[in-house]
Structures are given as C-alpha cells and as structure tokens.
Amino acid sequence: MSKQLTAGDFIEARCTRCKAVTNHTIIALVGTVPVRVRCNTCDGDHNYRAPKVKSAPKATTAKTRQPGTPRKPKAIQQDAEQWQQIATQLQSGQAVAYNMDRSFKVKEAVSHPIFGVGIVVEIFPPNKVEILFEAGRKLLRCKQ
Ligand SMILES: [Zn+2]
Numbered sequence: 001m002s003k004q005l006t007a008g009d010f011i012e013a014r015c016t017r018c019k020a021v022t023n024h025t026i027i028a029l030v031g032t033v034p035v036r037v038r039c040n041t042c043d044g045d046h047n048y049r050a051p052k053v054k055s056a057p058k059a060t061t062a063k064t065r066q067p068g069t070p071r072k073p074k075a076i077q078q079d080a081e082q083w084q085q086i087a088t089q090l091q092s093g094q095a096v097a098y099n100m101d102r103s104f105k106v107k108e109a110v111s112h113p114i115f116g117v118g119i120v121v122e123i124f125p126p127n128k129v130e131i132l133f134e135a136g137r138k139l140l141r142c143k144q
Helices: 071-091
Strands: 009-016 022-031 033-039 043-045 109-112 116-124 128-133 136-141
Touching: 009 033, 071 109, 071 116, 071 128, 071 136, 109 128, 116 136
Parallel strands: none
Antiparallel strands: 009 022, 022 033, 033 043, 109 116, 116 128, 128 136
16 A cells, blocks of 8 residues: 555545445545545546444444354245345346356346356355345355
8 A cells, every 4th residue: 555646546435316325526635635536337437435443344243144054934035025126137138147257246146057047145255145046045156
C-alpha cells in the first residue's frame, strides 16, 4: 500500500446512501488523504469515510455453519421456495454454467449438467460453494 492516491483512483469507502462499503472514485484529496469521493454504485458524491476495519464479518461467528449440517424441515421448505424464485430468473437466461475453476457469488444462478439449475446460497472458503438445486443443497468445488 505504498502507492500514493490521486484523484480518479478507486478506493473503498462507506457510502451513506448505499449503507455499505462500496467502491468509490476519489474526487478530491487534501495532501494524500481523500476528502471527497463518488460512489461507483449510486453515483453520489460525499465526503470520504473510511470503511470500518474492526467490524469485519469474520469477527462474528454467529452465522457460521459447517458444510453438511443437517437442515431443519422449515429450512428445507424455505429452500424450495428460494429455488422456485430462481427458476423464474432462469427463464431470462441469467444462469451461468457450473465450473469448478470458477468463483461464485451468493445468490448467483448456476446451471449444473447433472443437478440442473440452482442458486448459490453460501460460500465456504477456500474452495467450496453450496448451491441450492431443485433436489436440495449440494456442496460443490469452486475456485476462491
Ligand atoms: Zn452509494
């Protein structure tokens, strides 16, 4: 991180409109400190706010689930409903072909040669992805 920032550079910052840390383009700096940035997501200009470092998602273990944990009937029901939703998406041809050399994002629609169409529900680093298919959840290999 020795590179000096200049106007036009990309930087991560907290956006009040998006209520998230998003990519921003630097508009103005004081010295080497960005003061004014434009959110690349909502296109809004605002003062630069450094992303919070200490509240990284990794610190909380609340939502951490081991791959292959047995699922409750209610959860399976929700899975079925979720799958129905992507089945609709699929008709517009948004699913990408599954490939273990590929990386995935949560909620991405995926089409698999055996399981058919599914949606990415969880990523298990470094190289596992859980995809919800019509037949249920499958843990598949992927690239980080
Ligand atoms: Zn924004």
